[in-house]
Amino acid sequence: VMGAAGGIGQPLSLLLKGNKNISELALYDLFNVEGVAADLSHINTPVKVKGYAGADSLAACLSGAQLVIIPAGVPRKPGMTRDDLFNTNAGIVQKLVEAIAQYCPNAILNIITNPVNSTVPIAAETLKRAGKYDPRKVIGVTTLDVVRANTFVAEARSLDVNKVTVPVIGGHAGTTILPLLSQVTPAVSFSEAEKKAMTEKIYNAGTVVVEAKAGKGSATLSMAYAAARMAESTLLGLSGAAGVYECAFVQSDVVPGCAYFASKVELGPEGVKKIYGLGQLDAFEKKAMEDMLPDLKGQIKKGVEFVTKAK
DSSP, rough: BTTTTTTTHHHHHHHHHHHTTTSSEEEEESSHHHHHHHTTTSSSSEEEEEEEEEEGGHHHTTTTTTTEEEOOSOOOOOTGGGGGHHHHHHHHHHHHHHHHHOTTTEEEEEEEESHHHHHHHHHHHHHHHHOOOOOOGEEEEEEHHHHHHHHHHHHHTTTOOGBOOOEEEEEGGGGGGOOOOGGOOOOOOOOHHHHHHHHHHHHHHHHHHHHHHHSSOOSOHHHHHHHHHHHHHHHHTTOSOOOOOEEEOOOOOOOOTTTTTEEEEEEEETTTEEEEEOOOOOOOHHHHHHHHHHHHHHHHHHHHHHTTTOO
């Protein structure tokens, strides 16, 4: 876990300490991570925990890793978009991925650091530069959008939340987050006004938390829960389990002209085993997708150019 002493990193590491598929949990951050590791190491589960502080410890931390989760970076504050984080977080992700290319080039990456629509392309381009890129292994975590969609749809229709699945496609910022309410399991119906309201509730949910925390952070706990779920699925795929599905932001040719896109994927021993198409979109979803694609493409391009135009 890269950024393990942060707002997402700490609760995420706590959840991972209880994961039966993990033998060793390496926690990295610039500061304060040894205390987090010492604290977690007292929990009576078999996962071995060790903290690594500072760039000098990256080699020891990453060597032999099979899954690297990256929540490192600065969180949003009220009035900020995820894109406003770009200038700080882009460089953080690039440096960490350079170390991954050097010390654990075969690891699967779960990238949480915002803006995900840009940091995933940054990771990919950084690995390409190092000659270590495998598109199956670079995964942007959009699971929180699915978790939120499942919660809100279940609440709106008084359903058992454990049995609700809402596919969420596109990206992980603002209107690029597109829940496919026409493809919910079990099938539910929404009026046009309800579709619009529910879609906006899902894509604005992160901003609601940022504002409610009033400058004291962003969605850390729900993000940690979603990241732990994605880690669990990735590890199950690694172990060879069949039928492991999530939505994720990955290199994709599902949407012509859009190099990265979030849709349903199957996870396997090498990371992404299969990328699924979008199925039949209704008129509302088609229009929402047309409207958001220029933004998504722009955010992807910004990430690519951050690496390709760097000296």
